Amino acid sequence: MKWIGLAWKNIWRNRIRSIVVIGAIAIGIWAILFISGFTRGMVQNYINDSISTQISHIQIHHPKFGDDKELKFNIAEAHDLRQELLSMDGVKSATTRTISNGMISSSKGARGVNIIGIDPAEESQVTAMKDKMIEGDYLNVDKKNPIIISRRIAERLGLKIRSKVILTFQNVAQDITAGAFRVVGIYDTGNAQYDELQIYVKKEDLQRLIGVDEPIVHEMALLVNDFNAVDQVRDQIKSAHPNLLIENYKELSPDLELFNTQIKLNIVILTVIIMLALIFGIINTMLMAVLERKKELGMLMAIGMNKWKVFRLIVMETLFLSFVGGPLGLLIAFLSLQGFAQTGIDLSNWSGGLSQFGLNPIIYPDLHTGSFVFVMFSVMVTAFLASIYPARKAVKLKPVDALRAL
Amino acid sequence: MSDIVIQASELHKTYDETAVPVHALRGVNLQIKQGEFTAIVGPSGSGKSTLLNIIGGLDRPSSGNIQVGGTDISTLNDNQLIDFRKDNIGFVFQSYNLIPVLTAKENVEFVMMLQGSSTEERDRRTKELMDAVGLGDRMHNRPSELSGGQQQRVAVARALAPKPTFILADEPTANLDSTSTANLLDIMARLNKEENITFVFSTHDQRVIDRARRVVVLEDGLIASDTAS
Numbered sequence: 197m198k199w200i201g202l203a204w205k206n207i208w209r210n211r212i213r214s215i216v217v218i219g220a221i222a223i224g225i226w227a228i229l230f231i232s233g234f235t236r237g238m239v240q241n242y243i244n245d246s247i248s249t250q251i252s253h254i255q256i257h258h259p260k261f262g263d264d265k266e267l268k269f270n271i272a273e274a275h276d277l278r279q280e281l282l283s284m285d286g287v288k289s290a291t292t293r294t295i296s297n298g299m300i301s302s303s304k305g306a307r308g309v310n311i312i313g314i315d316p317a318e319e320s321q322v323t324a325m326k327d328k329m330i331e332g333d334y335l336n337v338d339k340k341n342p343i344i345i346s347r348r349i350a351e352r353l354g355l356k357i358r359s360k361v362i363l364t365f366q367n368v369a370q371d372i373t374a375g376a377f378r379v380v381g382i383y384d385t386g387n388a389q390y391d392e393l394q395i396y397v398k399k400e401d402l403q404r405l406i407g408v409d410e411p412i413v414h415e416m417a418l419l420v421n422d423f424n425a426v427d428q429v430r431d432q433i434k435s436a437h438p439n440l441l442i443e444n445y446k447e448l449s450p451d452l453e454l455f456n457t458q459i460k461l462n463i464v465i466l467t468v469i470i471m472l473a474l475i476f477g478i479i480n481t482m483l484m485a486v487l488e489r490k491k492e493l494g495m496l497m498a499i500g501m502n503k504w505k506v507f508r509l510i511v512m513e514t515l516f517l518s519f520v521g522g523p524l525g526l527l528i529a530f531l532s533l534q535g536f537a538q539t540g541i542d543l544s545n546w547s548g549g550l551s552q553f554g555l556n557p558i559i560y561p562d563l564h565t566g567s568f569v570f571v572m573f574s575v576m577v578t579a580f581l582a583s584i585y586p587a588r589k590a591v592k593l594k595p596v597d598a599l600r601a602l
Numbered sequence: 603m604s605d606i607v608i609q610a611s612e613l614h615k616t617y618d619e620t621a622v623p624v625h626a627l628r629g630v631n632l633q634i635k636q637g638e639f640t641a642i643v644g645p646s647g648s649g650k651s652t653l654l655n656i657i658g659g660l661d662r663p664s665s666g667n668i669q670v671g672g673t674d675i676s677t678l679n680d681n682q683l684i685d686f687r688k689d690n691i692g693f694v695f696q697s698y699n700l701i702p703v704l705t706a707k708e709n710v711e712f713v714m715m716l717q718g719s720s721t722e723e724r725d726r727r728t729k730e731l732m733d734a735v736g737l738g739d740r741m742h743n744r745p746s747e748l749s750g751g752q753q754q755r756v757a758v759a760r761a762l763a764p765k766p767t768f769i770l771a772d773e774p775t776a777n778l779d780s781t782s783t784a785n786l787l788d789i790m791a792r793l794n795k796e797e798n799i800t801f802v803f804s805t806h807d808q809r810v811i812d813r814a815r816r817v818v819v820l821e822d823g824l825i826a827s828d829t830a831s
Contacts, residue, residue: 205703495699498660500688500716500764502681596660599695 199505203512207520210485217481218521221575224470225525226532228571232463233533233561234541239459241556243445243452248324249385251448252417253426254433259441261414265297267368267406271440274413280436286420286429289321293415294399296406298365300345304354309395311363313402322417325383325396332357332381341401343377346391347384355379363397367407375405386556467571471578478582482514486586493590494598503591510590514583515576522575526568533561606672607768607800608634608657613666615652615823626652627663628823634768637798639791641805641814649823651772654804658691658770659683671767688716692761694771698753700745706732706756707741713764731759735789751782755789762793768800775807787813 207214247253256277258269271277274292281290294313299306316336320326325344326334335342343361345353355361359379367373377397385391403412420429430444446453486493493506540558615627626649634640644650655661656668659675668676671690678686687693700709710731711724719727732738735755737748745753754774761769771790775783791813793799803810811817819827 202701202704209703492699492701495693495695496701497684498658498687499693499713499760500684502684502716505716596655599660599699 199509200512203509203516206485206509206513207516210488213481213484214517217477217517218524220477221474221518221521221579222525222528224474225522225571225575226529228463228467228470229526229529229567230532230561231466232567232571233529233563234536234559235459235463236562236564236567237537237560239456240562241559242455245386245556246449246452247445249328249387250323250390251445252322253420253423254418254430254442254444255448256416256418256433256437257414257441257443259439262441265295265414267296267366267408267412267414269414271413271416274416275411277437278416281416281418281433284429284432286422286425286432288419288421289318290416290418291315291318291322292399292411292413293319293417294402294406294412295414296365296402298363300349300353300395301362301364302353302355302359305352307349307352308393309349310393311365311402312394312396313399314396315399322419325385328383328385329381330384332379334381335396335398337380339378339380341375341377342380342398344381344383344396345379346394347382348388348391349395350379350382355382357382363395363405365405367405369407373405373407375401377401463567467574471574474575474578475582478514478517478579479585481517482510482583482586483589485513486510486590490593490598493593494595497593498595498599507587507591510587511580511583514579514586518575518579522572525575526572529568530563533563536561537563605636606633607636607638607670608632608802609667609669610653610657611667611669613653613656613663613668615649615656615661616664626823627656627666629666630820630823630825632818632825632828634800634802636800637794638816639794639801639814640816640818641803641811642818642820643805643811644820644826648820650804650820652823653820654770654772654802657802658693659687688713689764690767692764692766692769694754694757694761694769694774696773696776698745698750698757698777700753700756700760702745705742705744706737706748706759709745709756710759710763712760717764727763728759731762732756734762734793735759736785749782751778751785754778754782754786758786758789758793762799768802771801771803773805773807774803775805775810780809783807783809 256271258271261269278290278292281287291314296311298309298311300309314335316334320334329344330347332344335344343363345355350356353361357379361377361379362374363377364372364374399411406412420426426444430442434442497503497506537560540560542558544557610630610632613627613630614625617624617626630649630653642650642653652661656663657670659670659678662676667674670686673686675683675686701712704712707728710728714724714727728741729738732741735758737752737755737759740748740752745756748756758769775786778786787810790801794801803814805811816828816830818825
């Protein structure tokens with residue numbers, strides 16, 4: 197018989213009470229991990245979606261293009277630069293884009309848009325726009341002036357596949373020019389803000405209407421091989437091309453980082469709240485256990501069990517409750533998160549609000565080992581803190597009084 | 603000198619938590635020698651429990667001196683007293699007070715574990731003591747599986763396990779029927795006689811008083827009579 201054995205047996209004296217507190221610990225842990233996994237999944241979805249459909253890992257612009265999207269603020273010798281970047285270690289793919297602000301009009305109305313001229317073959321190596329097509333084809337069709345638009349623009353302008361639209365924008369001579377395009381495909385990224393603004397045409401069609409002889413590139417988007425090496429690759433390009441503006445996905449979309457930080461903070465706050473609730477639950481249980489055993493604890497001290505050993509016994513009993521409840525909670529969290537990581541959690545009923553913020557309505561929770569370790573550690577600390585008061589109460593018992601207790 | 607186990611001199615105990623102080627002991631002088639089988643008797647309020655608590659190192663006298671095995675225990679601090687009790691005093695309580703989640707064997711070896719005895723030593727002594735109290739075949743039963751008399755015999759074995767200077771038994775037969783009482787008294791008398799173990803009882807039970815070889819009667823916090831047979 198060892199002390200651990202005695203502490204273990206003691207927690208099962210009142211099975212129901214112990215099971216209730218173990219259940220509370222398990223549910224608390226599950227709640228933290230599930231919410232954490234869910235929100236992490238949501239953030240990760242958001243970041244991945246943003247990277248794959250919109251911003252990619254790194255973008256290169258003329259330094260002034262961001263302030264004033266004029267045609268003249270383009271990247272010089274973009275073709276050579278693309279070849280150079282593709283030969284760099286760590287760069288997976290790169291695409292060049294010609295961009296112009298303009299207006300799309302149909303018989304039903306008109307809207308301001310970003311007209312993005314792309315090379316469909318290059319683009320599909322960098323962005324997953326091709327996978328976001330819900331109707332029609334991607335731009336690699338042999339039709340004259342093809343255009344792909346979002347589902348939202350199609351609805352607002354009453355457009356269908358094969359509908360004709362007019363794009364109006366400024367040409368290189370700063371005159372207003374227009375061209376007729378035919379809708380060949382309709383996409384939906386799930387991000388309403390993005391979809392409201394972006395339309396895609398072939399780069400050469402746009403360049404022809406702009407009136408340039410040489411290809412003109414305003415934006416270059418890159419994917420790197422290793423997500424964790426984004427900053428390293430960015431710095432490398434920066435040092436080789438100090439005259440260009442080179443930004444990673446966090447700089448391009450600061451909301452991603454803010455969102456990420458906010459979610460992490462919320463998880464810590466939630467953990468603290470749940471742990472506080474658990475502390476009171478555990479204190480209550482252990483205090484009852486101590487007060488019920490007043491006479492026995494008095495007897496133990498009478499026959500020679502010193503205060504430190506009594507203290508240690510109560511602390512051990514409390515820790516055991518969390519040793520049982522903790523792994524149980526971790527297991528339930530693991531199973532439920534893994535289950536939903538396969539199937540996803542469909543929030544379509546609430547997706548109207550979510551997609552306004554660019555969130556995919558199907559959330560795939562993220563299993564993060566660090567969260568599991570953090571929560572288990574928090575529970576251990578919580579159980580230890582919760583054990584101090586009942587354990588102090590136990591050692592303060594006077595054997596002569598405790599033995600008289602009924 | 604060496605065979606004096608307990609030496610109480612001019613013990614006074616006053617409880618002054620209440621408005622009117624209660625004088626539980628008013629100058630008790632008592633000497634108990636090795637191998638005595640002593641019953642301390644007296645009506646409720648006579649100071650019997652107070653004297654037993656002081657002898658057992660569970661309480662301190664307001665004044666006077668109490669020596670157990672030559673050590674003045676009234677000068678020990680709480681932790682020293684706990685250690686002293688562990689090695690020198692075997693307790694038998696009225697309501698057995700065994701640990702319910704442990705088996706009879708584990709209850710008996712508990713104090714030896716506190717003393718840091720080896721597993722082999724604990725196993726050997728536990729078996730010896732359980733045989734001595736006639737429960738060699740009930741080592742692995744929990745208290746709830748034993749009768750009151752059997753539980754009290756386990757308590758006696760537990761009290762003997764650390765090889766204490768003496769055994770202090772507080773109304774040990776109060777909850778037992780006459781057969782169990784006789785049985786328990788037989789065992790304690792035999793241990794007293796054969797192994798020269800010192801027993802000090804507090805009791806109301808005439809059957810215990812009849813078997814005691816010395817009877818100390820307390821009244822109003824003083825020894826009214828002290829007779830040896």
